[in-house]
Amino acid sequence: MTDARQTALSAALTMRKTGGYSNLVLSAQLARAGLPPLERGLAAELFYGALERRRTLDYYIARYSGRRVETLDAAVQEILRQGMYQLLYLTRIPPSAACNESVRLAARHAARAKGFVNAVLRAAARGLSAAEPPDSLAVRCSVSDSIAGLLCHQYGEETEAMLMSFFERGGTDLTVNTLRTTPAALASRFAQAGVEAVENDAGGLTIPASGDITKLPGFAEGLFFVQDTASRLTAWIARPAPGQTVFDLCAAPGGKSFLMALAMGDEGRILSFDCHGAKLPLIRDGAARLGLASIETRLGDAAVFDPSLSSAADLVLCDVPCSGLGVMRKKPEIRYKEVDDFKHLPKTQLAILENGARYVRPGGALLYSTCTLNRRENEGVVEAFLSAHDDFRPVDGWELLPRSFVERRDDSPYVRLLPQIHATDGFFFCKMIHR
Numbered sequence: 473m474t475d476a477r478q479t480a481l482s483a484a485l486t487m488r489k490t491g492g493y494s495n496l497v498l499s500a501q502l503a504r505a506g507l508p509p510l511e512r513g514l515a516a517e518l519f520y521g522a523l524e525r526r527r528t529l530d531y532y533i534a535r536y537s538g539r540r541v542e543t544l545d546a547a548v549q550e551i552l553r554q555g556m557y558q559l560l561y562l563t564r565i566p567p568s569a570a571c572n573e574s575v576r577l578a579a580r581h582a583a584r585a586k587g588f589v590n591a592v593l594r595a596a597a598r599g600l601s602a603a604e605p606p607d608s609l610a611v612r613c614s615v616s617d618s619i620a621g622l623l624c625h626q627y628g629e630e631t632e633a634m635l636m637s638f639f640e641r642g643g644t645d646l647t648v649n650t651l652r653t654t655p656a657a658l659a660s661r662f663a664q665a666g667v668e669a670v671e672n673d674a675g676g677l678t679i680p681a682s683g684d685i686t687k688l689p690g691f692a693e694g695l696f697f698v699q700d701t702a703s704r705l706t707a708w709i710a711r712p713a714p715g716q717t718v719f720d721l722c723a724a725p726g727g728k729s730f731l732m733a734l735a736m737g738d739e740g741r742i743l744s745f746d747c748h749g750a751k752l753p754l755i756r757d758g759a760a761r762l763g764l765a766s767i768e769t770r771l772g773d774a775a776v777f778d779p780s781l782s783s784a785a786d787l788v789l790c791d792v793p794c795s796g797l798g799v800m801r802k803k804p805e806i807r808y809k810e811v812d813d814f815k816h817l818p819k820t821q822l823a824i825l826e827n828g829a830r831y832v833r834p835g836g837a838l839l840y841s842t843c844t845l846n847r848r849e850n851e852g853v854v855e856a857f858l859s860a861h862d863d864f865r866p867v868d869g870w871e872l873l874p875r876s877f878v879e880r881r882d883d884s885p886y887v888r889l890l891p892q893i894h895a896t897d898g899f900f901f902c903k904m905i906h907r
């Protein structure tokens with residue numbers, strides 16, 4: 473029989489085998505399993521929880537088994553991780569149920585290890601309340617040693633609070649299609665369907681994170697799209713006006729293009745580029761669902777000048793590819809990247825920014841953004857750009873934000889959203905004006 477625990481285990485084993493994005497792997501397993509809502513919620517909690525806490529869980533598994541986790545069979549590793557996750561973090565599940573259910577899974581997937589799984593989890597259930605937490609910050613926060621080292625170097629004592637804040641569960645943020653409805657009207661449609669939506673200060677709605685977004689009322693009518701609050705702030709900082717020309721150089725899947733089109737009342741021209749042709753339909757389909765006619769998609773490399781484009785854009789967005797260290801909450805696989813995997817990025821990011829600058833008309837704006845906390849990809853890139861371009865001046869992004877986001881830490885014009893302070897994803901924005 474397929475249940476929540478079986479579904480979570482299948483997703484974890486698939487992820488090991490095929491890699492890929494955790495949300496896509498889980499969605500495929502959930503679609504196959506057809507579980508009722510509560511069971512879906514538990515499956516997601518176990519799958520994401522065991523993935524995002526993996527290093528911490530492995531520390532305790534090693535402690536109570538006397539074995540290094542990598543030496544165990546794949547199914548045994550994942551069953552123990554999900555079992556240990558229940559013991560440590562899911563207080564609503566009695567420890568005996570966590571042990572029994574894990575043993576049941578072991579009987580099916582690793583019969584010879586049934587007794588071992590039982591012994592490890594029962595020893596943990598008895599001992600965990602008195603166990604010392606891991607000494608290592610990387611293990612406590614469950615990130616790679618190299619990511620912990622990088623962030624400690626850049627953020628010092630704030631690092632642990634920053635990384636711990638990624639474990640807090642948030643809802644799903646939606647941007648409302650204000651050409652078709654209002655946040656209040658959409659919230660009341662959701663309420664009629666039993667979905668509680670809360671309006672936030674940045675003009676969006678937050679709903680509890682569960683279920684299939686496409687089944688919500690208003691989805692097919694294009695009344696909203698999923699977009700994190702941090703990302704939505706692009707509209708406040710960019711402030712495009714109706715009738716303007718906007719180039720969105722790294723646009724797929726299209727969230728910021730949609731946001732610009734809404735801010736412009738769908739009047740004007742938005743050219744949405746991506747270098748991956750396969751992603752362009754995501755932008756086109758999204759724009760069609762939302763009824764946005766001002767968006768045109770183009771295949772293009774943001775780092776290479778296209779002479780066929782006029783250098784008359786009012787606004788150029790460079791929402792560059794980045795290490796994603798600010799979005800670990802939603803993409804837990806990012807936790808285990810190595811810093812070497814993304815050390816090439818600043819060069820690409822600077823090349824995109826340099827090229828983007830060539831399309832901005834005098835008086836127009838260039839907006840650089842990332843969803844990472846890595847200063848080499850943020851301040852490092854814009855400072856390299858600004859030191860070579862006295863024809864661009866940075867503007868104070870904080871002054872453009874809604875009141876509730878003004879908790880700034882310094883006088884820098886760059887907007888640095890920190891998850892432990894602003895309760896958003898980690899994000900970076902630098903808006904520059906072409907003199």
Ligand SMILES: C[S@@+](CC[C@H](N)C(=O)[O-])C[C@H]1O[C@@H](n2cnc3c(N)ncnc32)[C@H](O)[C@@H]1O
Pocket residue numbers: 703721722723724725726727728729745746747748751772773774775791792793794
């Ligand atoms: C951070 S994502 C953009 C997210 C998007 N702006 C949104 O809000 O939905 C970066 C995008 O840049 C694209 N990309 C990466 N390198 C690129 C390049 N050299 N030229 C154009 N697009 C690129 C990736 O395919 C990816 O879709």
